[in-house]
Amino acid sequence: MSIRRKTLVVLKGYPRLSETFIAQELLGLERAGFDLTLISMRKPTDKKRHPIHDEIKARVVYLPEYLHDEPLRVLRAFFAGWSKPGFKPLLKRFWADLRRDLTRNRFRRLGQALVLAHEWPDAGEWLHAHFIHTPASVTAYASIMTGVPWTCSAHAKDIWTSPDWELTEKLAEARWSVTCTRSGFEHMRELTDRKEQVHLSYHGLDLARFGHFTTTRSSRTGSDPADPVQILSVGRAVEKKGYDILLHALASLPATLNWRFIHIGGGDQLAKLKPLAQELGIGDRITWKGALAQEEVLEHYRSADIFALACRIAADGDRDGLPNVLVEASSQNLVCISTDISGVPELLTDGENGFVVPPEDPQSLANALAIAIREPELRHRLGNAAERRVREHFDHNSSIRQLTHLFETEWQKTQ
Structure with missing residues (x-):
């Protein structure tokens, strides 16, 4: 008989347009019979x-996103926890962390964990963190305070911007951890003696939402100024997405090629990217759509000719795992051009089902774009091959079955 424990899922923010993969997983677990309560460290900012x-x-x-915003809530939690058995072990752990990470954020995680432990919504019986950096810190602290075990889903930025000491300690404490790319999986396994408790689990795609696109794609070649090739990208305008690289690549395309670029997504760097496009002389060829809902994004996948994403490793080590937008675009037989960063090569193989170029290389990216623009038959062949790979290997139901097994196996151990 399957076991279902009331699970508190700790998230950095909810809901978020940029984290569809998490929402997809939560819905999949609910449909599998899981009883969830979502604990968000931030309120939503997306419109x-x-x-x-x-x-x-x-x-x-x-x-409380910031402790000073809700001081009474935090103080009640602090004084209520003072006499609890878990308080001294939590304080000892907190001071050990603070010595290595003397930041306001560390105090915030302590306060949030105390509030969570004090209020303890819906009589939770298990804790699960999405992201192994700050959400896992709150989760680990709440686990020490309450004695409730925890597990963790790690992704990309959280792995690569966390210090090794912190990852090692969290991997030792979590009952199990999963991550969504082989590079992240191998890095996490290097940092723990409990290698068997680290698992690779691709998010996959809810293929019911991304049904097969049966309409014939265009045969545009970039030769007609009245009917330019449509190049699409979806992603937040942040350093790791490499949009400055993409703009420079677009600017270096031959003047004889006719194209339009559509960007979907928000992000702080839009304020720099739009002037950059003007400086490069391509501003009039670009449409900045801002953040859109999933059904609108799907329509753009279906009307575009090429999808491009110039993933890179940011200065602070942040990087993508396997961007869900590449999986989504591929599911619509839309040819993708990206870089050999993190999990991208786990989906795309250059010349077989897409174009994969080195990061930080606008000229290589421009060369791939030029080929894709000029050769519609190649676009169609690579796009169809990418869709086959997604539908054969990236069905999110496989991930839900794997997670269900991991949860139930651990819950049986703790009966």
């Missing part, structure tokens, strides 16, 4: 939300 967020039934509890 829109995906339809999938409305399908998730779990209650959402918001912790």
Whole structure:
């Protein structure tokens, strides 16, 4: 008989347009019979939300994002926890962490964990963190305070911007951890003696939402100024997405090629990217759409000719795992051009089902774009091959089955 324990899922923010993969997983677990309560460390900032967020039934509890915003809530939690058995072990752990990470954020995680432990929504029986950096810190602290075990899903930035000492300690404490790319999986396994408790689990795609696109794609070649090739990218305008690289690549395309570039997504760097496009002389060829809901993004996948994403490793070590937008675009037989960063080569193989170029290399990216623009038959062949790979290997139901097995196996051990 399967076991279902009330699980508190700790998230950095919810809902978020840029984290569809998490929402997809939460809905999949609910449909598999899991009883979830979502614990968000931040309130939403996106003006829109995906339809999938409305399908998730779990209650959402918001912790104080900044402790000074809700001082009475934090103080009540502190004094209520003072006499609890877990308080001294938690304080000991906190001071050990603080000596290595003397930041305000460390105090914030302690305060959020105390509030979570004090209020303890819906009589939770298990803790699960999405992201192994700050959400896992709150989760680990709450686990020490309450004695409730925890598990963790790690992704990309959280792995590569966390110090090794912190990852090692969290991997030793979590009952198990999963991550979504082989590079992240191998890095995490190098940092722990409990290698068997680290698992690789691709998010995959809810293929029911991304049905096969049966309409014939265009045969545009970039030769007609009245009918330019449509190049699409979806992603937040942040350093690791490499949009400055992409703009320089677009600017270096031959003047004889006719194209338009559409960007979907928010992000702080838009304020720099738009002037850069003007400086490069391509501003009039670009449409900046801002953040859009999933069904609108799907329509753009279906109307575009090429998808491009110039992933790179940011100065602070941040990088993508396997960007979900590449999986989504590929599911619509849309040819993708990207870089050999992190998990991208786990989906795309250059010349077989897409174009894969080195990061930080605008000229190589421009060469791939030029080929894709001029050769519609090649675009179609590579796009169809990419769709076959997604539908054969990236169905999110496989991930849900794997997670269900991991949870149930651990819950049986703790009966």
